[in-house]
Amino acid sequence: xxxxxxxxxxxxxxxxxxxxxxxxxxxxxxxxxxxxxxxxxxxxxxxxxxxxxxxxxxxxxxxxxxxxxxxxxxxxxxxxxxxxxxxxxxxxxxxxxxxxxxxxxxxxxxxxxxxxxxxxxxxxxxxxxxxxxxxxxxxxxxxxxxxxxxxxxxxxxxxxxxxxxxxxxxxxxxxxxxxxxxxxxxxxxxxxxxxxxxxxxxxxxxxxxxxxxxxxxxxxxxxxxxxxxxxxxxxxxxxxxxxxxxxxxxxxxxxxxxxxxxxxxxxxxxxxxxxxxxxxxxxxxxxxxxxxxxxxxxxxxxxxxxxxxxxxxxxxxxxxxxxxxxxxxxxxxxxxxxxxxxx
Numbered sequence: 058x059x060x061x062x063x064x065x066x067x068x069x070x071x072x073x074x075x076x077x078x079x080x081x082x083x084x085x086x087x088x089x090x091x092x093x094x095x096x097x098x099x100x101x102x103x104x105x106x107x108x109x110x111x112x113x114x115x116x117x118x119x120x121x122x123x124x125x126x127x128x129x130x131x132x133x134x135x136x137x138x139x140x141x142x143x144x145x146x147x148x149x150x151x152x153x154x155x156x157x158x159x160x161x162x163x164x165x166x167x168x169x170x171x172x173x174x175x176x177x178x179x180x181x182x183x184x185x186x187x188x189x190x191x192x193x194x195x196x197x198x199x200x201x202x203x204x205x206x207x208x209x210x211x212x213x214x215x216x217x218x219x220x221x222x223x224x225x226x227x228x229x230x231x232x233x234x235x236x237x238x239x240x241x242x243x244x245x246x247x248x249x250x251x252x253x254x255x256x257x258x259x260x261x262x263x264x265x266x267x268x269x270x271x272x273x274x275x276x277x278x279x280x281x282x283x284x285x286x287x288x289x290x291x292x293x294x295x296x297x298x299x300x301x302x303x304x305x306x307x308x309x310x311x312x313x314x315x316x317x318x319x320x321x322x323x324x325x326x327x328x329x330x331x332x333x334x335x336x337x338x339x340x341x342x343x344x345x346x347x348x349x350x351x352x353x354x355x356x357x358x359x360x361x362x363x364x365x366x367x368x369x370x371x372x373x374x375x376x377x378x379x380x381x382x383x384x385x386x387x388x389x390x391x392x393x394x395x396x397x398x399x400x
Contacts, residue, residue, distance in 0.1 A: 060089040061144035065116075065164065068098035068106075069149050071247070072305070072324025073348065074193065075102050076215050076331050078149060080351065081197040082111035083213035085147075088201060095141075097158070104306040105328075108217040126154055135161025147200050148172075148179065168200055193348050214351050215331035217309055224310035231297055233272060233314065240266045241274045241312055243320035243329070244288060245281035245300070250371050252321050254339045254380050256284050260291030261385035262319065267295050274315065275300055276308050276325060317392055322348065330355055337391050341380040342369050356391045358383055 064085060069075055075098065085094055095114040096106055106115040116138075119130035135158045144166060146159035151172030159167045160178045168181040176182070183204060190196045190209065198210040233239065244259050246252035263273045273292070275285040277300035285300030303311065309328060312318060317335040320326035322343045329336045330350035338350050340359040344366040349357060359365075365379040372379075 061092060061166065062089075063093045063141065063143045063145075064095070065138070065141075065143045065146045065159065065162075066094065066096045067118075067146065067148045067150060067155050067158070068096045068102060070099055070102075072102075072105065073322075073327040074149070075105055076217070076324070076327035077194040077348070077351065078197055079109050079111070079215040079217075079331065080194050080212045081147070081149075081201055082109060083215075084198050084201040084210070086111045087213070095143075101305075104304060105217075105309075107306070108219075108309060109215075110218060128157075131157045132161050134158055138162035138164075149197060149200075153178070170196070170200075191346060194351060212351065214333075215327070216333070217328065217331040219313045219332070220306070220310055223307070224313060227303075227307055227311055228314060231274075231299065231311075233297075238271045238316040239274060239314055240271050241276055241315035241318045241329075242288065242296075243276050243318060243323060243325040244284050245277035245325070246321040246323045247278075247280070250377070252323065252341050252343055252380075253284065254321055254341070254383060256287040257291060258381075258383070258385045258388070259288045259319070262388055263288060263292040263296055265385070265389060267292065271316075272297065274311060276303065276311065277301065319388060326350055335392070337388055339380070339383060339388070340366070341377060342366055342372070344368070358387060358391060 068078055082094055093113045094111055095116055096112050097116045097118055100117050103115045106112045119127050119134055139162050143164045146164040146167045148155055148169035153173040153175055156175040156178035166181055167179050169179045170183050170185045190199055194212045195209055198212045202210060242259050267273055273296040275288055275296050275298045277285055279301035281300045285298050289296045289298045312329055313332050315334055318329040319337045320329055322340050326338050330352035333354055336350055336355040338355055338357050345357045345359050360379050360382055362379050
């Protein structure tokens with residue numbers, strides 16, 4: 058059987074997962090350098106996919122409200138995709154509805170884990186052994202291999218491109234001094250409060266580095282503005298607070314300027330890893346063994362308490378000690394030794 062020439066990947070809807078999906082894209086290109094690789098995903102991911110040279114085209118997933126099935130929209134898109142004549146579809150979401158589009162598109166090989174009992178819609182079914190493939194990135198990359206492969210795959214490191222021209226303009230726009238070191242803080246976590254290191258702790262680190270002559274950037278989305286403003290106020294408004302003022306593309310180029318990045322387990326953490334930056338990744342309710350930053354320059358801090366990881370949006374015990382008890386000094390100490398503990 059000849060290798061697929063045109064591959065459609067149905068991508069994930071979270072920033073971090075999409076960064077990890079690049080490992081799959083790289084692996085597919087390694088197996089078949091001449092293939093065309095298109096990604097079907099929400100439109101907000103386009104700026105991220107544009108930084109992945111393996112991706113030929115980004116295609117828009119139907120814009121539906123959360124929880125809306127959108128049967129008509131999915132069937133319509135599937136019919137439209139028939140004209141592209143894909144050889145294979147690889148599905149990263151585990152939902153039944155995600156399998157409908159490539160089925161309607163009549164893509165001959167449809168590869169995915171069984172997920173929500175997708176018999177018939179998926180014809181290259183993989184059974185996921187969570188004890189064997191313990192990391193999200195491993196589960197993604199394994200879909201590139203033959204179904205009979207029974208080894209944990211080697212996962213290529215995500216590598217996002219930097220737009221040097223835009224980066225230079227951003228540095229000028231935000232008055233960044235190229236002669237001073239830059240610390241970037243990423244205090245947001247879309248998933249919930251149980252993944253957020255306290256604002257006061259971020260501020261303590263910021264004050265120490267500011268006293269040492271560093272520039273401190275705070276990055277995040279509009280939803281992160283309150284915590285970013287709190288950090289900046291506690292740091293006597295000496296940080297450059299850009300939360301909610303940049304898009305993903307701009308955030309990538311600004312993070313690439315940083316000497317060190319401190320982040321919760323979030324999408325920006327995975328972006329920092331894919332930029333090969335010195336990274337301190339702070340874990341609370343989530344598991345660093347499951348979704349680690351894929352980088353040799355990352356240092357993970359997790360207290361491994363009996364109650365964590367709980368994978369909850371809010372601490373079920375009401376204290377978030379798994380985060381509060383990680384001290385600013387611990388983070389400062391880690392900044393001098395940035396070597397990953399989890400691969």
